Amino acid sequence: xxxxxxxxxxxxxLLLSGCSAHxxxxxxxxxxxxxxxxxxxxxxxxxxxxxxxxKQVLPKTDKPYWNMRTYEGVFYLENMPPGSYQVNQFxxxxxxxxxxxxxxxxxxxxxxGFRISNPGIYYLGSFKCKKAGSFFNPKFDVEPIKSxxxxxxxxxxxxxxxxxxxxxxxxxxxxxxxxxx
Amino acid sequence: xxxxxxxxxxxxIFLALTACMGSPRPSVESIRDVGEDExxxxxxxxxxxxxxxxxxxxxxxxxxGMLRNKLLLLTDEQWRTFEAEPGPGDHRLRIEAxxxxxxxxxxxxxxxxxxxxxxxxxxxxxxxFPAGLKVxxxxxxxxxxxxxLRYQRDEFFHFPKFQIIDDYARAQAEFRSKFGxxxxxxxxxxxxxKERK
Numbered sequence: 376x377x378x379x380x381x382x383x384x385x386x387x388x389l390l391l392s393g394c395s396a397h398x399x400x401x402x403x404x405x406x407x408x409x410x411x412x413x414x415x416x417x418x419x420x421x422x423x424x425x426x427x428x429x430k431q432v433l434p435k436t437d438k439p440y441w442n443m444r445t446y447e448g449v450f451y452l453e454n455m456p457p458g459s460y461q462v463n464q465f466x467x468x469x470x471x472x473x474x475x476x477x478x479x480x481x482x483x484x485x486x487x488g489f490r491i492s493n494p495g496i497y498y499l500g501s502f503k504c505k506k507a508g509s510f511f512n513p514k515f516d517v518e519p520i521k522s523x524x525x526x527x528x529x530x531x532x533x534x535x536x537x538x539x540x541x542x543x544x545x546x547x548x549x550x551x552x553x554x555x556x
Numbered sequence: 557x558x559x560x561x562x563x564x565x566x567x568x569i570f571l572a573l574t575a576c577m578g579s580p581r582p583s584v585e586s587i588r589d590v591g592e593d594e595x596x597x598x599x600x601x602x603x604x605x606x607x608x609x610x611x612x613x614x615x616x617x618x619x620x621g622m623l624r625n626k627l628l629l630l631t632d633e634q635w636r637t638f639e640a641e642p643g644p645g646d647h648r649l650r651i652e653a654x655x656x657x658x659x660x661x662x663x664x665x666x667x668x669x670x671x672x673x674x675x676x677x678x679x680x681x682x683x684x685f686p687a688g689l690k691v692x693x694x695x696x697x698x699x700x701x702x703x704x705l706r707y708q709r710d711e712f713f714h715f716p717k718f719q720i721i722d723d724y725a726r727a728q729a730e731f732r733s734k735f736g737x738x739x740x741x742x743x744x745x746x747x748x749x750k751e752r753k
Contacts, residue, residue: 432711432712433711435608435610459711459712461712484677484681484682484683484713485683485684485712485713485714486712487712488710488711488712488714
């Protein structure tokens with residue numbers, strides 16, 4: 376009986392560590408950058424944000440898509456090399472009664488872009504995904520929001536930078552923003 | 557391997573869409589093709605910097621000649637703006653303008669508007685160029701020059717600069733070499749809809 380409980384506990388631990396493993400940042404490599412932002416999915420048909428990708432525009436590459444890590448609405452990815460990028464796609468699973476198992480939202484080809492010229496921490500902003508259109512022609516809008524902002528986003532992901540050089544960089548940024556040290 | 561069904565699907569959608577687009581404004585090869593109530597519209601489109609090799613991924617797709625290295629200028633005799641992506645019906649009377657080449661297309665003698673430019677990068681990936689231009693035509697015209705539409709772009713296909721360049725001397729030389737000097741190519745540069753009187 377005891378053994379069953381121990382096995383079950385180990386399984387839960389294993390699952391939990393599996394979930395957090397893909398959120399843990401890898402060590403700062405070369406002169407690269409950390410890019411992050413926040414997407415509120417509360418008004419979207421998806422129940423949470425579990426996918427977010429960027430498209431590398433420059434330098435040109437055959438594999439331009441970068442899948443970001445996600446945690447509680449924050450999308451982030453460390454070790455991004457210098458270049459030009461555009462937001463590409465994001466999504467999340469539908470709820471229990473939802474008509475789709477996963478919802479994808481695509482940004483248009485001419486969506487906003489950003490350039491990483493110097494290594495550092497790049498905050499893309501906080502946004503809210505809102506339903507638009509009609510039942511027969513569903514669409515979505517993304518609008519900027521003020522809260523949660525950069526500080527709150529860093530506070531959410533700081534735990535996944537532990538033991539890496541990113542931790543120090545994020546702590547310094549938090550201090551600049553008036554957050555915890 | 558997993559991409560193949562997706563590609564085939566995109567190709568089918570592309571074929572269906574292009575089939576619904578209808579005919580463009582015909583290219584004029586001889587002045588004899590121009591009826592009494594018609595004119596030749598002469599112009600050019602430039603993209604700075606130009607498309608790079610591989611930026612348009614239309615290789616091995618049937619019927620893409622109309623799109624390759626070309627900007628589709630969607631036109632209409634009525635001014636309108638688009639709330640959403642233009643549909644196949646909006647492509648009737650389009651000008652298929654090859655980048656960096658002078659085009660000579662047939663038009664009725666009624667003034668028209670260049671609503672927007674459309675560039676196909678892939679079967680399901682288009683970018684839109686600003687236009688909002690009016691082309692004025694006089695009943696006595698046989699041929700008009702509307703200018704060079706020069707688009708300055710960045711890597712995100714945003715256009716920080718859009719100009720109508722007067723390159724009449726070159727257009728006239730090409731017009732004469734193509735059609736002879738019997739007909740006058742009148743300069744009537746396209747004007748921004750905001751500037752029209």
